[in-house]
Amino acid sequence: MSNKKEKIAVVASGGGMSCSYAAGAIASLVDHHNFKHPDIVIAGSGSAGTLAYYAAGQHNKFKRIWLDLLASKKFINLSRFWKIIDIDYLIDTVFREKEPLDVRAVCNSPVKVLVAVTDYATGDLVYFSNKDRQDHDEVFEILRASKALPLAFNKRIWVDGKAYCDSYLSASLSAHIREAIKEGATKVIAINNTVKRPINETFFSAWVRVRGKKFRKHYYKQMKKADQYKVPGHIEVECIEPETKLPISTFQHNTKGLKETYKTGYNDMKTHKGVVKLLNS
Template sequence: MRNEKIGYHNEFTPNEILAGEFYDACIPSLKARLKDNPKIAIVIPGGAMKGSWILGAIAGLKEAGICEKDISLVLGPSASSGSLAYFVSGQFDEGKKIWLNGLSDNKKFLLQNAQVEFLKRLLIKRLSEGVASIHKFFSPIIGIKCLSSLNEFVEGYILSEEDLFYSDNYPKILDVTEVIRLFSEDITNETGVIEGVQLDFDAFKNSQMTIVIPVRNADTGEKEYFSNKECEGCTLITSQKMMLEVLQATKTVPLMAGAPVYIGEKGKYDDGSFADPLPIGVHPTLSCDSINLGHILISKDGQTIRDDVLPIVLIPDNALQPNNQRIRSFTKRVVNILDSGNRGDILDKGEQIYTSEYLEMLQNLAKKGKIVLIFHSGKKISKLDNSKAAIQAGYESGKQVTQNNPLSKLISVHITSKKPQL
């Protein structure tokens, strides 16, 4: 382990050394677990452009010898759902081309300086709320004559959440319809480079793998799940159109990607990351007690529910170093401008995925051989950088981490040993 590279740097960093020690500590329990011949699952979070790391991590698993035919179940929301859909349909290489060619440097998909634009709109809303407060205070004082003039003045400055984040007057910060366009048809640019490949619904539906995609019901705030198979607690995806609607909905980030998406006649939905950020089981901060879900793998108290499944959990952040303040700061900015307490509550919960308590639970499960936890330990990956260099770097980082990882190699050896010898 010490002689092999598991990061995307020329030398080992302190974080990579700690990661290596963690992986080494997991090996004995994983060896014992593999003797039970569990089914293999892949579980991944979203993370916008951090999905490039996820894409690379899946590629690294394939390079290590863990391929589509060896996987029974995949689960992931938001940015990860597309990569998983192409993986399930046997089109992983085509999905890779969409990331590296279609989404990279695509200004239709992601506004330049997206994070600055988002914060600017928050500021405009705060200022407009201030103008509205002044108007409310002075209207009774200045009298009828001046009121109409004051109304004309403030109408030009009061902007609502709908004005700033959902209207056509302001372009979407993240335009998911552009992603769905690349999923919907074969697209080659003027230089002959493939940018889009139609996702094959028949292959998706008939795959030996089950895919589970979380979304958030925009009306109720509750999590819901869609799948390519009849799966307890999930809605079956029955058509190409419905498949694309589900993929669009789970990527539609509130306040950044426009209005929620209709999925058939079921209603309006948006980003699955804010409903079930890491769909491995019952999240300790998200209530799921009243729902019987066939894909749930881990209970709220960290106990395994399905011992027949071994989840490989891939996280594009350092799972040994939670940064609660950084993660929650985005939540506070979003929650503060949401009018609905229900929506704010679910956003707040969805961002708590990487708290120290939750990560400690995942680490303990990994050391007991209940899950396989593989994570990014290099330089932070930006959620909102879709430059070609950033996507390529994220992809290479994820690929090297899983391809050279002792845990994925151990699983690969186990899979090979089960195959009949010719």
């Protein structure tokens, strides 16, 4: 763990398949910086599973998951319009069977894991903690909820008697930085995978507009707060993000693009002088 006087958080944005960038970055954080146990990890959407595996000490599974198992039409199929992205395949086949996530290790980890979701009824941003789960299997349902993107997956996921889904709010990097600081983090390594895709944002905005008034009010208010959040001056934040356009986007999953994106994240973290300084100061 980090120095008792400091708390270090690792947070990552969502972004669908572009989150292979974060997977590479975190693998490099372990391989080249030997940083295995941050105090806090926070993510939602496409990065939530990666951070859970990281907290469980299973970063060695990243490559097969991202570069092999997710490069499949079983996961993303643009012609399967009623379920473009199959989150059940991700959770039940990949996370449970092919490359099993050690949920006991997640729950018993010294790392506090916060997974972001959006309340389907109210539009509120909610964080679930690994420290609150008596039934370890519930971790899978929380991850399923965090990745349940409206329109593309078309399911709401129930946890503790409430329905949740994915959204731009629960994928927001600035919201996760704010939550990390609220949890006491004094240093934050923030990984930004976000690839701007106007057509995706247009469809999602249309979905938000047909939601109830309460949902819209809460959702837009919290998005505005997240977007306008200013990091306090005494908090150290190092942001890792691609300098050039990634060869992958939310619903693209070709093996070549995934490999390039993963490698870019890996190399960006490896050579990031700010991260070295943050970890050694």
